[in-house]
Amino acid sequence: MKYIQKLSLVLTLLCTYAPSLSASTLHKLVKKNEIEKVKDFLKNNREKEIINAQNSYGKTPLYQACSKNYKDIVKLLLENGANPNIPNKDKETPLYWACAKGYLEIVKLLLEKGANPNIANKDKETPLYLTCSNNFIEITRLLLENGAKVNILNKNGWTSLYWACCNYKLDIVKLLLEKDADVNIANKNRETPLYPACYLGYLDIVELLLKKGAKVNIPGPNGWPPLYWACAQDYEDIVKLLLKKGADVNITGPNGWTPLYWACSKYYLDIVKLLLKKGADVNITGPNGWTPLYWACSMDYVDIVELLLKKGADVNITGPNGWTTLYLACYWRQLEIIKLLLENGANPTLKPNNNESPLSLICSQKWTIEQREKLLMSLVPTETNLSQNAKNFIKLVITTLAKQMQNNSTQAPKVPQNNGLRVFKVAVKNPEQEITCIEDFVRILLFTFTPDKMALYTWPKNFFQLNENEIKNSTCFNLSLSQLMPRYLRIAQLSKEQLNIFQKLLTFGQAGAITDKQTCNKKDGVRTPPFDIHINFHRDCLRLGRKEADPQKNTGFSFLDGLNEKELNAFQNSTLLI
Template sequence: MEYIQKLSLMLALLCAHSPSLSAGTLHKLVKNNKIDEVMDFLNKNKDKKKEIINAKNSDGKTPLYQASSKNRVEITKLLLENGADVNIMNNYGETPLYLASSKGYLNIVKLLLEKSANPNIANKYKETPLYLACSNNLIEITELLLEKGANPNIHNENGWTPLYWACCNYKLDIVKLLLKKDTDVNIADNNGETPLYQACYFGYLDIVELLLKKGANVNLANKNKETPLYPACSKGYVDIAKLLIKHGADVNISNKNKETTLHWAYSKGYKDIIELLLKNGANVNSADKKTLLYWACFHGYKDIATLLLNGGANVNITNKNGETLLYLACYSHKLDTAKLLIKRGANVNISNTHGCTLLYQACRDYKLDTVNLLLKSDADVNIADNDGLTPLYCACYLGYADIVKLLLEKGANPTLKSNKGKSPLSLICSQKWTIEQRETLLTSLIPTKPNLSQNAKDFIELAITTLAKQMQNNPTIAPKVPQNNDLRESKAVDNPKQEIACIEDFVRILLFTFTPDKMALYTWPKNFFQLNEDEIKNSTCFNLSLSQFMPRYLRLAQLSKEQFNFFKKLLKFEQADAITDKQTCNKKDGVRTPPFDIHINFHKEADPRENTGFSFLNGLNEKELNAFQNSTLLI
């Protein structure tokens, strides 16, 4: 015990002669909140009190800083009464007021301010106590600091003022407090962005209103030369944009990339913003009117397109691919916009760099509504692309029978050939066309008898002459083909109505029978030659004028044995079950004759030229008959 007392005495003597040891003792007592010991210690060291009370530890903190950081109100008061310096900073430039303000220690802040603590001393990051209080949304401390002279316009190393930070983080009450003082609302950060710019960027309408009432400049631009209207338009904040424009925002200021607010709005697709800017005088030319118009037409923004066109935009401008505004509207199936463009003078016949017209592309993409619109707008149905392909050729190639019908009705020329010499007829006769599609086309070719449309007549004439030319390629059969290539013998029909009916039957056979390698006769829904006699008897598919047609036009088909046997079935009398292969069909057998005067010998070995009713075969000799039966006629 005696040893301990001696040791304590020695330490006291050392402290009395060493300020640093005394300061360390005071720091320890303050940290442990030993208020009585602190008081005794200060009384015992009155002669060195000023030096000891403001001494820093290794972090540069004074006893007052320690007390303030721990919210030790009584010890803080004691230290202040004994002369503690309120403005001494630690190694980071932080004063006791800075720390107390950041932590919300209101009573400590009051004590420090009463002792004339400077509220504008900033730390090494240039942040003041007011900045910290605002950033932590400490309303009372913020108000107190402002009352004691805190400068709201001091900014940190990023250029952020307390108001700037409050606007970024939607601290509305803090904003209101700051605006009650002489806060400069136009101080910009290091990027040139003001509190108003940030409020617009984040969409804080009420803060924007407060700033504008306090005189915020709506046209101050950042380093990219972008005003607050830019982020408002870029983010789609139409109410903020309206407010800015109401307060004089320039809608035609360009940034360093020569982009206007209009450019930013349409690049993000904000229709309401675009309409607002245009109605308030936005210059479409400064925002790349061409691009803007393309955008409006592609998305079908008819009102915007109207505004742009009213501003003098060219309705027929094209892009690098030769695509017009009307093309974009049709491509995206925005037909209301397409109608507007056509009404405003859009050329429906402009071709792109590949020579494709709008009609060609609509036919290719099977956009029936668009095809109808273009045809009603007098689109030229016969303009071919760079490969010589017309809309009709395209529709035939893809098997779009309904579009083929529309094109033919509007005057499409079926005789026009591609650069490779192919016509639409050659495509219709290909395997790509189903039976149903050919049926649809047939109906379009023969809409009403006898008033055959001119295009239908042309199409039929082409079919007949093409087949005739194919027959002429066979040296054996060629002499039997009329010199004019007209396979229809006018003497075989009594009047034009009969001729048209005969043509219809021919076209029906033509459209339903061709395959790429041979002319095989087919019908729907089964192979033409697979039907049994009952199916033939009950079918509505064979409504042919056989007495006028078959004997003369069957020459267009290659009569295989299967085909010949089928026609024996087809031409049997209705009571087919009473007939055998070796019977001859005639009235003597008690079987009713069909409504046409044709008789067929059913003997398997029979010469098809004998008693068939196919009179054209009677003119062929054995060699010619074999040549005909073995020939393949292609289109």
């Protein structure tokens, strides 16, 4: 009786564990690629439980054969009913692994036997995702032909298209787009496929995505759009494409930086030009209130500063601690930028929070006499064809002023009259007048402020004409240049029409249209017509200085009443000598 019980127990155990033992045998045979033994085994063990049995890792014999690229065994197992869609513990199917390894023939076999191309693993990655990331073009095409979905997202929200764009798989991108892959699906970081293509500089992929309707203004991580990164990385051609497709040239990131701000900070000159051409706002403030101009000045980017000023950048805007761009340039002794800023209306009287003016910096120990001298030489307008004596004279005057400016930031310095300048008495016709003229210019430029950006720089180019005396004042119009200059500057805020009147008056007077000094006086107590012309000419200039001239009412031209036809024509044809 006991023997029978034991035998029964053994038979029960054999029946229970026989399939498991058989499956284990099959796994071993497959692993060793014993094709003939596998055939023999399958002749005697056709149960599906054995063929599809999983080991401790959840792998079936078919999975093992696919992972090892044992094509013949894969074919044999499939013919004997192996299920191609059983995943392992990581939810990876035999097709997934074959795609990961690029085993094209095995992929074909699996798909022919009904393998599902859309089963995802634990990270929600499908076989298509793997073939796209590994650039397996033929397998990708096979999957797409067999119903692989192109817009499935992995756990990070990445599509196959996104991954192909990240890794510059151009042909894969084309395949996916042909199957209507969505170009605007964003991942968890709000990145669309266009974002990495722009960030990494993949121009041809950017072109493909834009043709398929990729949106250019979707903000990515931290709110930065594709244009932002293309500018930051100096990808000029990509910037052109994005702007052509309507990218917002003034879009800002969370830190307040615009594409223009980025381009200026990195000295990407060509991109700056592109953005300005598309209407980039030059006065949008970024971090700490810095504008693109402020940043360009801080980095001494002269070319960019010039571009921004031409586009109307606010030259007097303040940054951190109330610093203006002029103060900043003076602090860093950036001579070219100082000149540009002053030419474009920088106010030298504006002071930052420390109550220190830009001029006080120039006059401080931070500036050497040589630096001041170089700055003044660049600011004072002179003719290039002056005689060497005249040039030496100007240099000596400016050197003296540069020395006098040391620790003197409250009033314009004066050049002593009885010093070494006397050696120029013969070489320079009116040295005292020219000294005064230069002093006045420096005073107006650095110690005061004129609201008209171009007032100083629309002065006739023959500003000094030392020695040559090419400015030919009429015999009736004897105001010196140093007298004319302050008067001219007082009309800085004239309207365009009034300024045009003044320019014609000034040019007419300089051209010597009113002649014959003798007739400009009273004769026997009676005023002559030329005398009236002379009086009215000065009156018109003064009226303009008080802004009383009105071109609509024809006021400002009273001196014309005494001119003959020839003189009237001379006035009409006069132009400002710029």
